[in-house]
Structures are given as structure tokens and as C-alpha cells.
Amino acid sequence: NAGVTQTPKFQVLKTGQSMTLQCAQDMNHNSMYWYRQDPGMGLRLIYYSASEGTTDKGEVPNGYNVSRLNKREFSLRLESAAPSQTSVYFCASTTSSPYEQYFGPGTRLTVT
Amino acid sequence: GENVEQHPSTLSVQEGDSAVIKCTYSDSASNYFPWYKQELGKRPQLIIDIRSNVGEKKDQRIAVTLNKTAKHFSLHITETQPEDSAVYFCAASRGGGGNKLVFGAGTILRVKS
Numbered sequence: 001n002a003g004v005t006q007t008p009k010f011q012v013l014k015t016g017q018s019m020t021l022q023c024a025q026d027m028n029h030n031s032m033y034w035y036r037q038d039p040g041m042g043l044r045l046i047y048y049s050a051s052e053g054t055t056d057k058g059e060v061p062n063g064y065n066v067s068r069l070n071k072r073e074f075s076l077r078l079e080s081a082a083p084s085q086t087s088v089y090f091c092a093s094t095t096s097s098p099y100e101q102y103f104g105p106g107t108r109l110t111v112t
Numbered sequence: 113g114e115n116v117e118q119h120p121s122t123l124s125v126q127e128g129d130s131a132v133i134k135c136t137y138s139d140s141a142s143n144y145f146p147w148y149k150q151e152l153g154k155r156p157q158l159i160i161d162i163r164s165n166v167g168e169k170k171d172q173r174i175a176v177t178l179n180k181t182a183k184h185f186s187l188h189i190t191e192t193q194p195e196d197s198a199v200y201f202c203a204a205s206r207g208g209g210g211n212k213l214v215f216g217a218g219t220i221l222r223v224k225s
Contacts, residue, residue, distance in 0.1 A: 031211060040121075042201055042215040043156065058212065059113075090155065099144050099211050103155040 002026055004104035006091050012110045013081040021076040021107050023091030031094050032074035033058075033101065034066060036087040043090065049074055081111045114139040116204050118216025125192050127225045135202035135216050136184040142204040145178060145185045146213070150199045159200075160187070163207075192223045 004025045013019055025032065030051045035043040045058030049068040063085060065077045074093075078085060091104040115138040125131050137145075146161035162169045162176045162185065169176050173192075178185040189196055199220050203213040 042217045094211055099207055100158050105155050
């Protein structure tokens with residue numbers, strides 16, 4: 001049981017490049033989330049998927065898109081990376097109840 | 113929308129002392145309040161949570177209290193140990209489908225031995 005996995009662990013992009021962050025969970029959870037973590041700002045929700053087939057914006061969705069590929073997988077895409085998107089990105093998943101969110105190991109992204 | 117404020121931003125205590133971190137929330141409909149611990153370079157991990165129908169919950173050296181009227185909740189760590197040193201985040205949610213968490217900005221706890 002791997003829990004929540006993310007790829008890649010590290011990535012460096014140039015401004016304007018695109019990339020997709022991958023997330024998968026093997027806990028049969030309904031809901032999945034993408035957060036970004038910046039120093040002094042906690043974790044901020046980018047997008048979430050309450051269930052397979054649905055996605056919704058979170059607090060900071062601009063510059064990102066998501067795809068809930070199936071119940072297991074939820075990807076985050078940066079179409080045209082900007083330096084302001086330099087951050088650590090965490091994926092998480094949860095069942096409806098109990099509400100504990102399980103986090104993946106994170107992706108450290110640097111945009112130059 | 114929900115707004116969660118967390119204080120203090122940094123906290124230094126001597127080993128064996130107690131540590132208290134406080135959070136306030138704005139949405140009276142929030143009913144789920146977890147606390148996460150994040151060690152350097154690691155993922156956040158749930159250490160304790162509380163639902164709005166409970167005023168206090170304990171798990172060994174860790175306790176959380178909730179005051180719904182005042183809309184604040186606190187994390188209490190007793191007999192602190194060096195391995196308690198980490199960043200602690202509070203969060204609030206309405207629960208239910210989707211269960212969006214809104215996080216506080218975090219507290220860096222340093223336990224000096």
C-alpha cells in the first residue's frame with residue numbers, strides 16, 4: 001500500500017515551459033487535492049476533485065489546470081510556467097468520512 | 113470564504129515544558145479542525161483532529177481544545193521533546209463531500225534540550 005505518490009520529486013523549468021505533475025493514490029479515496037506551499041503562507045488549495053469526474057477551483061487556481069483521470073489519478077498542469085509558480089506542490093486524498101487528508105511526498109518546482 | 117489565523121509564527125520552549133499554538137477561524141459553518149505536523153523536507157502528517165460536537169480531545173501528550181462560540185481552537189503539547197521540533201499547521205473545514213481544508217500559516221516549534 002503506497003498511499004499517495006507524486007512524480008517528479010524535483011523539477012526545474014524555464015519561464016514559459018509547460019509540465020504536468022502526476023499524483024496517484026491506492027487507498028480508494030473519493031476526493032483528491034492539489035496544494036502549493038510557500039514559506040510563511042501555509043498550504044494553499046489550487047484545485048480539488050470531490051469525486052471522480054468532478055473538479056473545482058480552490059484558493060489559487062490561476063495558471064493551473066487539472067485532470068481527474070480516474071479514481072486513482074489526479075494531475076496538475078502548468079501550461080506556461082512563471083517564476084511565481086516556484087513552490088513545493090503537494091497532492092492529497094481523503095474519504096468522505098473520516099476526513100483525514102493523506103499527503104504525497106511533494107514536488108519541488110523551480111521556475112527560472 | 114474561510115480564513116484561518118495561527119499564532120505564534122515561531123515558538124521556542126525548553127525540553128519538558130508545554131507548548132500552546134492557537135488558531136482562529138471565520139466560518140461558523142466549519143465543523144472539522146485538524147492539526148498537521150511537518151518535519152523539514154517531509155510531507156504534512158495529521159497528529160490530531162477535532163469535530164465541532166466535541167470541546168476537547170487528547171492523545172497522549174497532545175490535546176486540542178475547541179471554543180465554537182469564540183471560533184478558536186488550540187493545540188497543547190505537554191512534556192515537549194526535541195523530536196517535537198517541526199512546523200505545525202492548523203486547518204478548518206466544513207467537512208462533507210470535497211472537505212476543503214483552509215490552513216493557517218504555520219508555527220515553527222523549536223524544543224531546546
